[in-house]
Amino acid sequence: MLCVCVVQANSASGMNVSDECKIKFLELKAKRTYRFIVFKIDEKAQQVQIEKLGNPEETYDDFTSCIPDDECRYAVYDFDFTTEDNCQKSKIFFIAWSPDTSRVRSKMLYASSKDRFKREMEGIQVELQATDPSEMSLDVIQGRVNNL
Secondary structure (H helix, E strand, C coil): CHHHHHHHHHHHHCCEECHHHHHHHHHHHHHCCCCEEEEEEECCCCEEEEEEEECCCCCHHHHHHCCCCCCCEEEEEEEEEECCCCCEEEEEEEEEECCCCCCHHHHHHHHHHHHHHHHHCCCCCEEEEECCHHHHCHHHHHHHHHCC
């Protein structure tokens, strides 16, 4: 019972976000150094850390192939698109990936740390929560920017 209480106390505030996460996110946002970043919670270190950096020329398929099928992750993706007025734009998507097949503890940890993580990553423009690959397909991403 004591263990559960400790987990709840830690979960309420969310995991720390490593400085490297913040720096790389700023580089993605300001300099477009990366197309995407995949983040993983390291329970031993009690913080969110970078798992994968995607080069600017990588595609959305390259990005989705980096997301594990049965483990939770956070990710940001810089999505380029053309508006109806033929303007080139981009939006930074935050994707909270929490597949049904992942461990319950992992889902709880990611859910309780999400708000703190988003606060640390200033500049996220669109949020997407997905439990199945179809919920974060390219069609879904394009649909979200068309509705902005």
